[in-house]
Amino acid sequence: MPESFLFATWAGGGAVPPVLSIARALRERGHDVRVLADTSLHEEVAAAGAEPIAWTTAPQGDAGDPAKDVIKDFEARTPLGAFARLRDRIVCGPAADYARDTLAELRARPADVLVAEHMLLGALTAGEAAGIPVASLVTTLYPFPTEGAPPPGPGLAPAEGALGRLRDRVVTGLILRPWEKGLPALNAARVASGLAPVDSVVGAFDRVDRLLVLSPRALDYPGRRFPAHVRHVGPRLDDPAWAADLELPAGDAPLVLVGLSSSFMNQHALLERIAEALGTLPVRGLLTTGPAVDPATVRAPGNVLVTAAAPHSVALRHAAVTVTHAGHGTAVKSLAAGVPLVCVPLGRDQAEVARHVEVAGAGLTVGRGASPRTIAHAVARVLREPSYRREARRLAAEIAAETATDRAVAEIEALTTRAIAKD
Structure with missing residues (x-):
């Protein structure tokens, strides 16, 4: 029987395509699907077959345009400064606005289930206040501390021995503490929505029926243990609606696919250094700039x-290596195709993704300031040493098994039975 699903997302760059992929899958199964989203995303929402609904009081942004980006983390001087912008401009600061808009839509047109990108704590608050089942979507590796793994964020290697465990305890505290500066704004949103305050911002992320991790379990650390409401449902491998037709460079040399962030991260100079590096190698390069950079401005x-x-997803069928900022979407698509990586993290979750790729043996990492010579050396090494492709292909087989059925859709549809039982 068709059900009604309300999605909530924001102009978060690479986080958008996985969310809309699930919306599309539910729509194709005959359900009614609406998506609360920034107006800059409405064409993509419509392309997914869902009905776009505009935020009215919550922030409106466009991650592909630095002037319209809400967070502007590219202006931050430190990782902590970049985190504070995300907390204060999306997660906690405008939580009351996101909650107000989401509740207004639910009251005007009730839904059976709310599905929200996990950073929108205000939207999750509205689902809790409305008393309907709520699914939260994590579009990267699970981002909170757990047993059996180093604290996520800085890209630490797994701990070894007593000193390593001490390091993890200390770093976990350092990671969690800055979240609490957002607690007053979050609790103001909760009280305005008719809910009791909470003691912890991080704890509020768990106030959902299901937290669905759209990432391969095979890419995470084997001994890591997760809360009971967390489900790894595999990655979404769809290309974004704005992806054009494929044109490959001429020749038959190994193909190197280059893709940095789809949002603005001051990546222009790095794109040119990567292009210069590939110019010194016997390869073909396909460099995709994304919406944030004009390709005509990149010397190559x-x-x-x-x-x-x-x-x-099509280009990777021809690729031998991917050079990427280690955004989760590009990294996982490459691994799903059995293509190893050279990672050049720029910020956000990228150091963490790059570390997991390295630990899995499926790629190398170089610094964001790496010279063309250093980048070329890393690409040549990944091309030369068969272990990287072997491990990428191992992960590809595991990802294929994880994505053989649509676990995300199954988990979300299962939540409608809870709604029916409550009625």
Whole structure:
């Protein structure tokens, strides 16, 4: 029987396509699907077959345009400063606005289940206040501390021995503490929604029926233990709606796919250094700039084709290596295709993703300031040493098994039975 689902998302760059992939899958199964989203995303929402609904008081942004980006984390001087912008401009600061808009939509047109990108604590608050089942979507590796793994964020290697465990306890405290500066704003949103205050911002992320991690369990650490409401449902491998047709560079040399952030992260200079590096190697380069960078402004040698966009899932069938900022979407698509990586993290969750790729043996990491020579050396090494492709193919087989059925859709549809039981 068709059910009604209200999604809530924001202009979060690479977090958008996985959320809309689930919306599309539910719509294709005959359900009614609406998506509360920034107006800059409405074309993508419509392309997924869902009905776009605009935020009215919550922030409106466009991650592809630095002037319209809400967070502007590219202006931050430190990782802590970048985190504070996310906390204060999306997660906690405007939580009351997100809650107000979400509750207004639910009251005007009730839904059976609310599905929200996990950073929208205000939308999750509204679902709790409305008393309907709520699913939260994590579009990267599980981002909170757990037993059996180093604290996520800084890209630490797994701990060894007593000193390593001490390091993890200390770093966990350092990671959790800055969240609490957002507690007054979050609790103001909760009280305005008719809910009791909470003691912890991080604890509020768990006030959902299901927290669905759209990431391969195979990429996470084997001994890591998760809360009971957390489900790894596998990655979404769809290309974004704005991906163009595929054009490959001429020749038959190994193909290196280059893809940095789809949002603005001051990546222009790095794109040119990567292009210069590929110019010194016997390879073909396909460099996709994404919406945030004009491809006409990127200088590149003759063996590198620069384009605004390409369907990565198709290009990866031809690729030997991917050079990426280690955004979760690009990294996981590459691994799903059995393609190893050279990671150049720029910020956000990227150091963590790059570390997991390295620990899995499926790629290398170089610093964001790496020279063309250093980048070229890393690409040549991944091309030369068969272990990287072997481990990428191992992960590809595990990802294929995880995504053989649509676990995310199954988990969300199962929540409707709870709604029916409550009625």
